[in-house]
Amino acid sequence: MSPTKPPLDIVEGIINEVYLSCSSFLVDTRHYCSLSTPCPAALEEIAPFVNLRLVSSTWNASVTKIQHSIRGKFFTDVEAGVYYPHAWHINTRVRKSVLLGRYRVFQTISAEEGSRGVYLAYDLADGCSNSSEVVLKCWVSEADFELHQETAAYQMLEGCPGIPQPLHLSCHDPHSDVNILALPKLGPSLEEFIRVLPKQRMDRRMVLTVAVQMLRRYREIHERGVIHIGMKPGNICLPPKHSRDAKDMLYIIDFGFSFPLAENLPLPSARRTDTVGNRRFMSVFAHHGISQSQRDDLESLAYLLSYLYHGELPWDRPGTSHSNHQPQMWRLKTATTATELFSGMDTCFVDFWRDVKGLAYGEVPDYDGLVGRFETCFVQECSQPGNHQETTCDWWNIWEQSQL
Structure with missing residues (x-):
């Protein structure tokens, strides 16, 4: 003999009691998750209620009916006054x-x-x-x-x-x-960072630290066989605020235009490649669609260092903007001398530029030598007498002090 089914009102009463006991935690909690994909805390609390759906089709129908009242506790608003009318977007x-x-x-x-x-x-x-x-x-x-x-x-x-x-x-x-x-989520980008600095530019110590950090990043990236093709201030970020990383650590992001170096070695591709990247910071070869290698990443780094120190690049100045009546940007880059690009900066930057421009396609730079030159300059120009410390900046401390 099959067991007698409980009356529907008893079923709904039991389900309602279970629901009330499970949903009490929602009263003081905003849930950004949804009922179909609850977060671990919500799932743990409402699991006894949801599991009642497995008893029978009658129980499932009753749970579904009561579930409508709990649905409003989930997927609460996280943005105010934002409306997106196009479903395809x-x-x-x-x-x-x-x-x-x-x-x-x-x-x-x-x-x-x-x-x-x-x-x-x-x-x-x-x-x-x-x-x-x-x-x-x-x-x-x-x-x-x-x-x-x-x-x-x-x-x-x-x-x-x-x-x-x-x-x-x-x-x-x-x-x-x-x-x-x-x-x-990382910390602010260098584009955001320089906006809070006096005159919106970095001092000598900061730029030398960026140079050392970025050369170390690029050495690791290039040794893994990746060319970044994305150097710009917005693609370099401070570490997460409470990260265990060194206080001077900088992160590189955005590899949407990157490619494996091995695809083109030992010679550049015979066909023209798409011109991708930020035109202000890309290498001259990139403007011409010539496939890129380590030297192009370092050329872009040189432009970045100049920008961080001066707050602008030579081709940003009035009268040099690219238009129908102005020289193309790659021509301006080619015509800009090292002394102009690094005007007022230490000679180590000019030496760095000459080393980079002297690299052949795919030639492995002497990263240790390049880093060592900037570190020596830091000791000579930025360290206190008798205190020869390594190139370092507490980026988060500078950021917070600049907010005061």
């Missing part, structure tokens, strides 16, 4: 759900043509109340060039110092139909 897609069951977007950093974007999001892996901030790079198309280049670069640079390690690497989210690269 990536800004709308990434806000439809909790991405990968873990990330909730709350701010757009940039979005290009509705097909790719960079976002700040809450990481709900430890629960909504203990969420941390992460950066998501998202693409609509799985065949996007930048998606493949960046994914390949981070795979080659796994464990590399000064390179953020992805939390998720090129994962497709079925609810939003976007492809996601999740990265830890």
Whole structure:
């Protein structure tokens, strides 16, 4: 004899009691997760209620009916006054759900043509109340060039110092139909950093520290067979504020234009490559579509160091902007001498420039020699008498002092 089914009102009464006991924790808690993908804390609390759906179809129907009242406790607003009307746009897609069951977007950093974007999001892996901030790079198309280049670069640079390690690497989210690269949130970029400095430029000590740090980063990157092609102030960041990294550590980000060096060695590609990167900082060869190698990354670094010290580049000045009546930017770069590019700076920068411009395609730079020259200059010019310290800057301390 089959067991007698309890009356529907008793079933609903039991389910309601279980729901009330499980949902009491929601009263004082804002949940950014969704009921379909609850965060670990929410899942632990509502699991007894949700599991009642497994008893029978009758119980499942009753749970579904009561579930509507709990749904409003989830996916609470994280942005005020933001409206995205176009369903096809990536800004709308990434806000439809909790991405990968873990990330909730709350701010757009940039979005290009509705097909790719960079976002700040809450990481709900430890629960909504203990969420941390992460950066998501998202693409609509799985065949996007930048998606493949960046994914390949981070795979080659796994464990590399000064390179953020992805939390998720090129994962497709079925609810939003976007492809996601999740990265830890770093500190301010150097573009943001110089804006808070007096005259919006770095002093000698800071620029020498950047030179040493970036040469060390590029040595590691190049030894892994990756060419960055992305040097600009916005792509160099301070470490996370409470990171265990050295206080002078700087991170390099954005490998969307990078490529494996081995594809072109020993000679540049015979065909013209696409001109990619920031035109103000890219090498002269990059302007001409010549495939790039280590020397091009270091040439871009030289432009960066000049910019950080002067607050501008020679081709940024009035009357030198690229237009129909002005020389092309690559011509201005070619015509700019080392003494003009590094005007008022130590001679070690001019020597660095000459070494870089003397490199052949694919030639391995003498990184130790280049770093040693900047460190010697630091000791001679920036250290106190009798206190020969290494090139170092406490970036976060400078940042916080500049906010006062």
